[in-house]
Amino acid sequence: MSILEIIIITFVKILFIITAMLLTVSYSVYFERRISAWIQTRLGPNRVGWEGILQPFADVFKLLLKEDIVPEKSNKPLHTLAPFIALFVAFSTYAVIPMGPEVTIFGYKVNLVVADVNIGILYVLALTSLGVYGITFAGWSSGSKYSLLGGVRASAQMISYEVSMGFSIAGVVMMASSLSPVAIVNSQYGWMWNAIVQPIGFITFVISAFAETNRLPFDLPEAEPELVGGYHTEYSSMKFASFFLAEYANMIIASAMIVTLYLGGWQVPYIDKLGLGETLTTLIQVGAFFAKIGALIFFFIWVRWSIPRFRYDQLMNIGWKVMFPLSLLNVVWVAVVLMIFN
């Protein structure tokens, strides 16, 4: 393959990912509203288009047309920069997540991942940590006490949960003996999913993922009853929408990460034994990846409308006194498993 071909293929992949991300983000907002309505035995938005299927577009147009208010006492450059950081981080994380096995399209061998980086997991960890800056800048630059509290909470919470998240990932990395997401997915062949091999790590990772994405029960940075809107109190129009999109994009990335690290990525157990054609197998595998992500997004939404928010000291207690030791225990467990079976 020439350089030009590689560039073109990568661009096509990026285009596909961005479009898919934007669509899934806006539709996860729609499904959030519908599912919350069903849980509360309501109907939810069902007027715009068939069963409200065009609602996300109506929402986005409404937000685009609204006035963008910048508070007088805000730090204006940072106030503008913060939503961009949040959105940029959320979207660029997706580059290393594999959606399917290597396929041949029009004679080209294509890996169904934008960048098969051999330190992909580190890249994701680094970028999600950067995501804190978006929120903290937003909180600090708004010049409002509620925003500041939200931003401070976000940074404290994310740092605490990053630790247990990192240690949970350490277990996965030990199993695959690689930092590359593609290798990690390949290592979970058949039923050797990490969720089954290391259940403690799975639970700690899922809970840390909830805290990292600021979703209920850990949505303290925006806790409406206490902090008005938290870090995005002073944001309006498309800047607010950027935070909103970034939150949902983070949710999708967290789902994709859980799927990649613990639920076998695009692997479907024993599909190669069924004797289906190569194209069909690949399609089923890619479909399985998206189905798993969809199920996890549903889980995120379902949890949000079931569980109340933690108090701040409880959050910190769980983070340092429960999640952190548990994730360490998981590392030991994985080491023992490796010792026995290798």
Added chain:
Amino acid sequence: MPDKKRKKDLTFAQKLYLPEIFKGLALTFKSMLKPSVTMEYPEVKFVPPAAYRGRPVLVEEKDGTERCVACGLCSRVCPALAIEVQPEETELEKERYPKLFEINMIRCIFCGFCEEVCPEEAIVMSKDYELVFTSREDAIYGKDKLLVPVDQLKDRLEFLRNFK
């Protein structure tokens, strides 16, 4: 409070927290399968029970005359001063009828005193709750809007006979 649980009173499973969370999730999932209670208003309209106090209306007899004898009690009892009645003589057996009967729907507070005080069961509260007007003048309902055939008010009249 005897039913308040301290942390040491919790069982081990409750302290683990996750089983309780799954119980909660199961509950919300069950309620997700329940049918929705929402009425989609313009298409589906709520039909209130007979006890409902909607806008007050005048009973129109089958021969097309109003039942009202223009005694003015409703106007007298109305706490919001919303009703105006002007009586006039008539050849009919009841001898009096309202020449003018107006209810100002901006003033009306739907207390139902007019209905309670009426000796002839001539003014009753209906099931109509869709009250829209675009000006103050439109909000003053005259006899043309107030008169409703007795057939449509059977529910309420029966309710009044049973419970008033």
